[in-house]
Amino acid sequence: MMLAAPGPGIVVLFAWLSPSYALYFHIGETEKKCFIEEIPDETMVIGKYRTQLWDKQTGSFLPATPGLGMHVEIKDSDTKIILSRQYGSDGRFTFTSHTPGAHQICLHSNSTKMALFAGGKLRVHLDIQVGEHTNNYPEIAAKDKLTELQLRARQLLDQVEQIQKEQNYQQYREERFRMTSESTNQRVLWWSIAQTLILLTTGIWQMKHLKSFFEAKKLV
């Protein structure tokens, strides 16, 4: 028992020391990368990122670079800024939406040192979790002292709550869609009538005007 424990423990420890948030991409020095999250209201979003700088000397990415910061800006569906903050090379940002809609999460590097050392390449590991994925169940179980079954029920409740919120948001969007379609319908109707009237009016005016003109010229 005692001999078996350190083995996987040590392996696990090394894995834990350099956490990797799945997906990564490359970003230029002053480049701004934006991601869109279309979410219902009162939904929590947690974003975690980790940056690595390209080292020209070793020809690889450095594991961690102090002094390199990322600026995170989050706008809601009305383009109002709800978060605009500077974070370090490893950061974690959280926000809760108060209006439903497409929220924009933008990241850009604020560092000017990059061009000097790196040739302008930065690797960003990103992980964005929305809604019920933000819940940390082992932590909740420990805090509220829940049994396994209670924790599973809690997870199901969170999922169903998320589905319900999404359905409400769907209703709101469907209404907007319907309003847009009805506005288009009205516009097509009224503008067609208006154009026909303009056509008839100008036709009649043209004929009358030309007739009086030719009569005045004694041609008719």
Next chain:
Amino acid sequence: MCSYHGTIRVLVQVLWAHLLCGWAFGSELTFELPDNAKQCFYEDIIIGTKCTLEFQVVTGGHYDVDCRLEDTDGTVLYKEMKKQYDSFTFTAAKNGTYKFCFSNEFSTFTHKTVYFDFQVGEDPPLFPNENRVTALTQMESACVSIHEALKSVIDYQTHFRLREAQGRSRAEDLNTRVAFWSIGEAFILLVVSISQVVLLRSFFSDRKTTTTRVGS
């Protein structure tokens, strides 16, 4: 001595949970792809992991994008041009960094918004069930199947939301286009009819001696 064993075991369980969380991931992102641009994403995958890449174009142009998935050695696993929506499942045959790219290089002036969902492995279990030797009770297995069903409901909801966003963006485009062109056409109509009359008048006003032309 027993409590020491116990704490070591709990520590290993917690660290194991972190390890599992490190290796089983799902990334779901929506990003904007400008015209003539290419965006690539990379992920380190272990051999034998079952992965799924799903993408959909939400707004922009003809709602199509080029997608390309390459493995560690650059072998192309999936390549499709001008696709609106697709889903591709594969099992990682090699350890290393897999790369997938979305390209809008064929488009000259339309920005596209692309959604993708890259699932790597299974979701981490709710508990670090290292000592799970007994089968799940009926209640627990019912909970697990409800959880899976709800996951697929959420997945369908996401796809529905994307299709609705697409439809709505087309409807809003149509609305502005109808307004713009209606006003434009009414204006052109007025301008053309007035200038027709003015032009016709100009033919006759300077030549008072061409009455014979009209008579013949």
